[in-house]
Amino acid sequence: MSAKVYLVGAGPGAADLLTLRAARVLERADIVFHDALVAPQTLAIAERATKIAVGKRSGRNSTAQRFINKQLIDAARRHAVVVRLKGGDPMLFGRAQEEIDALTKAGIEFEVVPGVTAACAASAAVGVSLTRRGMARTACLITPRSAEGEPENDWAAGVVAADTAVIYMGAGLSESICATLLARGQAGGTPVAVVENATLPAQRVLLGKLRDLPRIAQEIGPGPAVIILGEVLRQAVDARIFREKGNPRRCAGRM
Amino acid sequence: MSAKVYLVGAGPGAADLLTLRAARVLERADIVFHDALVAPQTLAIAERATKIAVGKRSGRNSTAQRFINKQLIDAARRHAVVVRLKGGDPMLFGRAQEEIDALTKAGIEFEVVPGVTAACAASAAVGVSLTRRGMARTACLITPRSAEGEPENDWAAGVVAADTAVIYMGAGLSESICATLLARGQAGGTPVAVVENATLPAQRVLLGKLRDLPRIAQEIGPGPAVIILGEVLRQAVDARIFREKGNPRRCAGRM
Numbered sequence: 001m002s003a004k005v006y007l008v009g010a011g012p013g014a015a016d017l018l019t020l021r022a023a024r025v026l027e028r029a030d031i032v033f034h035d036a037l038v039a040p041q042t043l044a045i046a047e048r049a050t051k052i053a054v055g056k057r058s059g060r061n062s063t064a065q066r067f068i069n070k071q072l073i074d075a076a077r078r079h080a081v082v083v084r085l086k087g088g089d090p091m092l093f094g095r096a097q098e099e100i101d102a103l104t105k106a107g108i109e110f111e112v113v114p115g116v117t118a119a120c121a122a123s124a125a126v127g128v129s130l131t132r133r134g135m136a137r138t139a140c141l142i143t144p145r146s147a148e149g150e151p152e153n154d155w156a157a158g159v160v161a162a163d164t165a166v167i168y169m170g171a172g173l174s175e176s177i178c179a180t181l182l183a184r185g186q187a188g189g190t191p192v193a194v195v196e197n198a199t200l201p202a203q204r205v206l207l208g209k210l211r212d213l214p215r216i217a218q219e220i221g222p223g224p225a226v227i228i229l230g231e232v233l234r235q236a237v238d239a240r241i242f243r244e245k246g247n248p249r250r251c252a253g254r255m
Numbered sequence: 256m257s258a259k260v261y262l263v264g265a266g267p268g269a270a271d272l273l274t275l276r277a278a279r280v281l282e283r284a285d286i287v288f289h290d291a292l293v294a295p296q297t298l299a300i301a302e303r304a305t306k307i308a309v310g311k312r313s314g315r316n317s318t319a320q321r322f323i324n325k326q327l328i329d330a331a332r333r334h335a336v337v338v339r340l341k342g343g344d345p346m347l348f349g350r351a352q353e354e355i356d357a358l359t360k361a362g363i364e365f366e367v368v369p370g371v372t373a374a375c376a377a378s379a380a381v382g383v384s385l386t387r388r389g390m391a392r393t394a395c396l397i398t399p400r401s402a403e404g405e406p407e408n409d410w411a412a413g414v415v416a417a418d419t420a421v422i423y424m425g426a427g428l429s430e431s432i433c434a435t436l437l438a439r440g441q442a443g444g445t446p447v448a449v450v451e452n453a454t455l456p457a458q459r460v461l462l463g464k465l466r467d468l469p470r471i472a473q474e475i476g477p478g479p480a481v482i483i484l485g486e487v488l489r490q491a492v493d494a495r496i497f498r499e500k501g502n503p504r505r506c507a508g509r510m
């Protein structure tokens with residue numbers, strides 16, 4: 001049997017941010033191994049497939065990952081169309097490489113179907129581009145979470161060097177992110193946006209400054225969230241603070 | 256009339272990497288202003304819309320951008336559903352912010368429909384994840400192209416600080432990219448991949464080392480291309496060099 005494993009990006013949350021290609025692969029799927037956060041409507045496209053929830057929200061450990069790898073290989077020996085459905089894009093923070101390596105070693109063909117990553121969804125939610133002519137031409141996607149046994153690498157360097165940074169899986173680490181970045185010389189007044197549940201009905205956008213990040217993060221719930229940092233957000237952040245403070249003089253002059 | 260302008264990501268090239276939401280917006284569109292590189296099949300979804308090609312490949316100047324902004328505003332005054340269809344994701348290297356600012360100033364509602372960006376498509380084409388546990392947890396998306404009148408900003412800092420870098424619109428600048436990065440201390444042996452026409456039938460993936468980037472770039476054609484740099488590519492690059500050199504001793508032992 002010429003089985004194939006498709007590593008498919010489910011997109012950032014909303015079911016209609018799936019690609020047409022991903023939908024067609026799901027329609028043909030015999031079995032789907034999916035992340036916890038994939039929308040039920042997306043899974044429903046895989047009408048005739050067995051669905052198996054794998055993966056935890058964060059802190060998924062290596063043992064669990066090895067078990068997923070084994071499940072994919074076993075499934076490819078019994079089915080023609082195996083789908084590994086991941087939130088966002090498979091090739092960003094999705095542990096796809098471990099699955100690709102396992103499949104390759106087992107001689108099983110794979111194909112990656114790219115998806116919309118959370119950074120783009122969060123940027124759309126805020127209504128502010130991650131890049132901007134004359135202001136920002138580097139956008140760095142980062143996670144501060146280290147794997148078990150992984151050496152502490154220098155994630156903060158990427159934030160400091162980039163014009164815009166998007167931090168994945170960092171909302172629960174806001175205090176340490178803020179402290180680390182301030183210690184590295186990032187200005188406390190750097191504009192930030194925290195986007196929770198991007199593209200879902202429960203979507204929330206919170207704006208502020210880096211020094212306030214721990215306080216902002218306390219306001220968000222348990223949904224998946226990304227943090228955007230950078231000067232591109234300055235206008236949006238200032239407008240919010242202006243609205244909150246309700247400066248009547250500027251109101252008269254400007255609104 | 257309650258007009259709305261949709262800034263829609265058309266994805267990286269292949270028509271079926273459009274999102275379901277983008278397809279539904281296109282079906283309802285009265286008028287579509289699209290980038291030169293959008294697939295004809297994608298435009299065909301906008302059955303009842305007037306289609307207007309705007310934007311040049313690269314080096315599109317500010318005058319042209321101001322004219323696009325004006326066209327969007329004028330269209331929103333005559334039509335209910337106006338679409339600005341951009342290659343990739345609108346919020347990455349798409350000059351969306353200039354359009355958003357113009358629309359906001361004119362009091363016109365807008366919505367961003369995110370898309371699959373070229374970095375994810377290129378990563379899928381190579382079959383190597385941009386991030387990898389224990390090796391890469393920062394992926395920096397960059398363009399070395401400066402706008403007219405824009406101060407030369409420090410794009411190279413982002414590449415050097417990130418574990419993985421993806422350079423957009425840089426294939427024609429390979430010599431200067433290579434020289435700049437080597438001068439900044441990036442190792443000449445850093446693995447690179449150049450992906451031309453990602454997701455299209457003419458897709459090509461070229462692998463090598465940073466020091467060979469100018470030579471590699473000579474091999475690619477006029478299609479849109481991105482350059483990926485980083486240790487995540489090491490195994491893929493070594494395997495290619497191994498195949499090309501055809502080391503018989505390692506062959507006997509390993510294949």
